[in-house]
Amino acid sequence: MAELIISGNDFKALSSEVRVHIIKLLASRNHNLTELSSRLKLSMPSVKQHIDVLLATDLIVQADAGHKWKYYSLSRKGKKLVEPYSSQVMIVLASFVVGVLGIAMIAYSLLGFQALGISSTSLSTSQGVIAENVVAPEALTTVAKDAVGAGGVQEALNASSGVQAFAGLPSWLFLVIGVLVLAFAFLLFKRKLALFR
Structure with a gap:
């Protein structure tokens, strides 16, 4: 089976409950910043900070689907984390x-x-x-x-x-x-x- 190697930065990113909740939301479908903000009941700048941390650790990616808004989805690494097998x-x-x-x-x-x-x-x-x-x-x-x-x-x-x-x-x-x-x-x-x- 494929291994999932988690670094120290990944652990820091996953130490926040908000970021874990973002990953769980993105496991169901792609979301934009506004949708994530309303689902988490947090301000948009706060959610953007959490998203930046997740983007830096390559757990999520910005999906470029030609939309006006920026949508985020799980990366391959994030998918392995949520659905490993x-x-x-x-x-x-x-x-x-x-x-x-x-x-x-x-x-x-x-x-x-x-x-x-x-x-x-x-x-x-x-x-x-x-x-x-x-x-x-x-x-x-x-x-x-x-x-x-x-x-x-x-x-x-x-x-x-x-x-x-x-x-x-x-x-x-x-x-x-x-x-x-x-x-x-x-x-x-x-x-x-x-x-x-």
Whole structure:
């Protein structure tokens, strides 16, 4: 994980409750001097002094968004202070999920449905068994036949036909898509490392 090194000047800047409150306000969105002054219920010159201290320690930056007023936002260092690991964890989890998806697609392209334990013959036999068991008049009452018989058989047939649709696609397509997804996961993880240095 990325380290946050706090210097003596940073400690001095954070020793004031007003400056800590300013950092918390800027964590939610950018503010200008007037907004900060009204939210803190302090005079504008007093808030400006606190902002100057935070600017000197590089905990906040002046956001130049082309507005008439000067807006302030958290710097990268300030964001690390407020949210040290939340965004890092999300990026790592997302790259892991995308990577597993890519590996699964590559495995499918190399091994086919045998890796999943599914074959086209077992799909067709399972359709017949499901249809026989669900629609058997001896086992079900008329109410259950109406509720489960029509809907259950149809759902089972729809689910197995969706699996058969994947079986018709060429395996090289899954290999290419899997490699691309895995490369995306790697780049996402690499970007995470570059963001938090």
